Amino acid sequence: MKSFNRLILSTLCLLGLFSSFGQEANKKQLPKDYKNYFSHFREAIHLHLNKTTYFVGEEIWWTAYAYNKKTNSPSLETANLYCGLYDKNGKQIRKELFLLKDGVGQGNFKVDSTLSSGIYFIKAGTKWMKNFDEDLPFFQSITIINKPLSPRSITSSNHDLQILPEGGHIISNVENMIGIRLIDENGRGVPVKGDILNGQGNVVTSFYTNEYGVGKFKLDANPNESYKVKITLDNKKTIEKLIPKSKEKGIAMAINNILEDKLVISIRTNNETLKDILNNPFHIAVHRDGIMTLNSFNLDSVSRTIKIDKKKLLPGMNIITLFDSELIPISERLTFNYKNANIASASVKPYPGTSNDSVSIKVNTFSKKNTSMSLSVSVLPKSTVVNNTDTNIVSNFLLTPYLQLPIENSSRYFSKINRTKEYELDLILLTQGWSRYKWDSIFNKTPEIKYPFEFGISAIGRIDTKMRNGEALALIQNSINSMFFLELKDSINFTLTNLLLENGDKMKFSIKKKSGGLRRPKLNIDFQGLDYKSDSIPLFLITNHLHARTTIEQWKVTEGINLIKPKDLIKLDEVILTEEKIENKLTRKSPLIDSSFRGVKIDEKELRRSPLLTDLIARNGFRVIVNPRGRGEVLITNIKPFVLGPVRIYENDIPVLDSTQLLNIPLNQIDEVYFETDGMAADINASGGAIRIYRKEGTSLKLSSSRFAEKLVKNSFTKPKEFYRPKYTSSIDQNFTDFGIVHWEPQLLTNKKGEATLTIPDDKLPAITLFIEGIGEDGSLLSHTQEISLN
Template sequence: MIPPFSQRRAGLLAGLLAVVLLLAGFQIAPQADGFLQQLVRQLNRFYAATFPEKSYLHLDKTVYAAGETVWLKAYVVQAGNHRPDTLSRVLYVDLLTPDQVLVRQQLLRLQNGTASGDILLPDTLVQGRYTVRAYTNWMRNTSPEYFYNQQIMVWHTPLDAVAPAIGERRGRVPNKPAAARLTVQFFPEGGNLVSGLESTIGFKATDANGRGVDVAGSIKDSRGRDVVTFKSLHAGMGRFQLKPEPGQTYQATVRQSGGAFLTTPLPAALPTGFTMKVMELKDQIQVFIQRQAGTGAAAAEAITLVAHVRGQVAYAGQGQVGAGATFSARIPKSRFQTGVAHFTLFDSQNQARCERLAFVGATTPDLRITLQPDKARYAPREKVTLRVAVADVEGKPVAGQFSLAVNNAQLVPASMEQRTIRSYLLLTSELRGTVEDPGYYFANPTYDTNLALDNLMLTQGWRRFVWKELLANRLGNYPYPLEQSLSVSGQVMNGQLLGSKETPAPNATVLLLRFGGENQLMTATTDSAGRFFFSGFAEQDTSRLLVRVQPQKGLRNPIVRLDRKVAEGAKNLPTIPLEVGSAEEVAYLQSSKKQQVMERQYSPDGKRILLQNVDVRGRREVSDGRRLYSRADAVVRTADIPAANSYTNILQLIQGRVAGVQVTGNPPNMNVTIRGISSFSGSNSPLFIIDGVQTDASIVNSISVQDVESVEILKGASAAIYGSRGGNGVIAIFTKRGNPNYDPANDPYAAAPMGMATYALPRYYPTREFYQPPYQQPGAQLPPDDTRSATLFWAPQIVTDANGQATITFYTSDIGGDYRLSLEGLTNNGLSGTGYGTLVVKGK
């Protein structure tokens, strides 16, 4: 079930039927018009109703040493148009070990689709390839495949030594060689081989780590005759042509450079069916469709062809194709957005028979970005003024949001094949599985890179939706709600009874008690699946929360299950082998050690980091702000009563223990009288308070003794501080978890009782500022050696004006050499790009 969206998003549905049908030689069959409109309508509905999102992280680099900081800029966009105005306002950023175990998580507040952040890498990390991932709560409704995942290399060195002997460093993971295993897959264009029809077959060869490997091979038919030879072009991918003959099967022999080889059968050819071929011409995309019909089949069959890029329809038409005939259609490239185009052929029974992906616009950049330093060479500790200019492909200046990393080119080598915001949004995020070296296809477009990109389209799968489910209006379940602020969500279940299973508890009342500076009581009602959702938490400090289900008829042994804020990890991420002991590693570790020492001595954030590593013994008492009064007339402490936890609820516990307070009835319907006034006599009820929050007797009846620290009773003048509300007396209940000094480690009853759950609401991460010595401040304390090197400068918040201009200033360090400038970002209308430059610094 998909929750309703705001009126603004719902308005997108108004234009669903206003679709221009690009006939391009097709003749529309009147009886099929409804299906064509249904296709377009459902495609638009998917993007408007499910509102898919994408996240991207620009990291200052991808190689680190333990103890360093990963500096990052997050971009979250609508999946359909890449505009940074998503409904989500909370982004989760996780650091995962090589075994996909969570090390750290941060919650970033998104503003206009972006946020800056940083991850301090503990100096105890073992060496290996870690994963930084980013996702919104809404993205969890689909699959971890949709999360942004970036592998980073973390080298390890103790801070009290520089470059100890290789293999002797603390916490090193042995580099075990992967088994030599070759895997080859074959992908007929459009989906299937059909006897008698020529097809293009893409192939992909990978090693034991899932990385592409160069191969060559040949195809033999079942008679042992050589039919065709082939060779990979890039990342183990390539293509060849094959026209399968009726009754023949085919087998491939594949050899890897270095000796490994295998023999494997090709997919079997179908006796009847369709084939699809997509070719890119200069200004057009040409689609060829062929059909092989069985005996007695109609001479021609009605077909439907749809092409779209991220839900934006570029072509929708119908026609007929004869048996053994070829039908072609030409579609102007101007109809397509830049990105992965999805072509689908439907037969006369409205079944999808062929699908093909093709990339449109790889040779045309979205943005033209120039980075111009004010000088050709700089001295140590000299001010740099960098001018940024951003324009679209037509040269018109554009405003946008960007982030800049300045890296030492020797310590952090450049790779034009690495992922960029453009390659991720336009390519990687649209495909199933891992795309190696995505930047390769965009850095220097040539005939070979374009052909390699089309090979990728032949071999990688479409990930966003399946037509069968889409046309049946099955858009999936969406249990994780959109978050526009910090939130708490979960599910209430009816507990197991003898011979029964747990079942969702619909229409249950859920109470949330929030403790802290401003105590608060919130209520929600579960939906048909027993789910509830609280939001509106915007503070920076962590809040302590108590979630409780209110007793009601038909609710049996309620169980509260809060949603985990940590998503499941993606499966089968490729492992990149470690290169242990290289000269580059030793040089990087030496540089990193010096820079870390400097930052921890002179950076304010460095001092804060050191405090985080101190093991503090004992507890600091925090004042308890749950009381408005200075003293109570009577106090009952659960710790002072033997076997207190044997009582059913807190009212039964105080029964007969306080003079003037009479408790009658049986759990869970007990009444309290103070000075002869019944708690259930309307306006004469005493005031019930839990941790400073006013509540009612039904809630008090359900509170477990195990969760209560004390009960305080106020009478007469003592209750006057509550005004008329306290005129009939006050019963104030204080929970253990509401106490700011509460330590669950010392509480044997810390586990939440039935129908209750506790939660510490995470706060937004307070992002640190990248350290550079304050050279611009006269008299400031400066380090004797400025060792900033691997990352000389990081600026996550760069905004170009209406003229496409921005100016950034920073200072060089004492380390000379060539520095690489890398600026990434996107415009408000969804255009993305990356710009590079070079900075030359003379050594000290």
């Protein structure tokens, strides 16, 4: 008998040992599964729009930012951004392809007369984002006004009352924290006082919601009792809703994020549950985007408090998940760590040296590492009513990607941050429940990468000219001294990849003969970039933005509005004769060359000063470095320390992809050269400046052009326009101050001290408001709004 008892005891110990090993194995496997699910980093897109309401004749201007959520830095992998305009039902109206460079791009859509008055949506994303179910594209509602409207009264009075237990559950005989959210028919929060009533109609406790309709209350739930929420609105209408029945057994988790340096996690249960789980191991995971810290503990009483130093939390969003002994997630809560978030700040002020018709503004940015930043700036009249976005670059990158439901006016929690806003954001996160990322997917599904990172477009070509022995097909880059020889498959077909060319750019091909001469080929080429297949916006996204439908009704868009001047009204600009004389010498200036360029006509004086083209370039704001070894590579950079990025060079309006071809070109072959040294050209690839070179025309040039096959690039990147302001009827009347725009700066680069200046028109306004957004080289995010008095 004793031997039998020993056998039973040994068996139980062995089973316990196996169970312990199994739990330990599961504990080690959880971080591995989590890391594997996020092995490919997730990308997020944000568009900073110049405003959110547009009249026919205006342009929707925007700057795009791409973000690597895992490293909290600009996303550098993707160059291709798809951006479209959609109607109120989510149907695509237009879609174009735009170029991202170092995580930043820009573009615009024309608001023409085909667009009727109403709500529209802007959507933007990358192909890479389609690999992941949880990653949603950027999405923003806008209003377009085609003709004057009269405000309509809103008669609906429907309200949505949401009861949201912290951690997702209400447990009997436990002090539960329960979030409450009340929104009106427009999706806007409603501040109210409410009561919690038991089954006998007695008030158990009361609560208040803030201006965004969010509040909370504590409830020690009796399993034999029913409870309901009762709210009386200002119009005396009563709203009642039953609180979900409490569970007899379970664990409640609550988060206190109010302390300066500690995050406090409270675990509570009841005696009935404790009998079943006494001394069982539990696990709390603090995680986000593949990064996880796992903490284990035993629950030997009905309550347990765990404190975590905020320095050990992830910067920004932290997801707190409670797992039982079998590593099954049983509760989850989102919390935001401001302490380590890389959020920059800024200040702006008028800058000395303002002229009579313009105002200069100095911008100073401040980040942890004080790296240079790429900014976009919308300048609107102080009393504007047309910039009504609920989000900004900070909330879209650090907050929104983890939420199941949108937050009203989420941008406010990242502007002039204080303890009150930190508390209110934590209150809202209490009501969010579980994050957007599902544990079933994390445990059982590895994302399938169907769409690789896109960096440019591709082209598939077929040559129809019979190639002779010793001949090769070449891609010519503006000079016969610079050729790229193409590999032909089956002596007929060829493929080009990673082309960063824009629609309308020209590509020239020629056959290089065995003797060294050139002859013109016949070929066809198909550019494969923008997918014109129509898509749509998911219905649930539109449903979550229903409040946008009332935008027009809420604004006083009256019959008297006449914002844009009629097309047949022409006002001649002032002509300065001295400038005209200079411009008459420059005959090659095209619409691609704006006022930021300075032109040089090659005459006898210039030829005496600069025998070579590179000499001229070196005397006009650029540094020319020639590598004496190898092929003699040429590197051209801007001499201004605060103008960073590549220099874009064109020859006869065709991009020069290899600057080596500029070596040893006599200046007497050149007619005109235009220089832009501030990185302000309407060219997304010219952040370091631009040079446009025009060769002299003559018999030899005409003869050589007959040896090339020229193809226009299609289905590629849309060329960004230079910002221009429409002709408003007046810049001082109420219509302009309510709906007009003063200026839009799509890409303003700061120096390493965080300084930059911009110049805006002087519309004789008493005050303006600047809306600034941007991203730093170190991933710092900036969203800053400031009013400036111009008196």
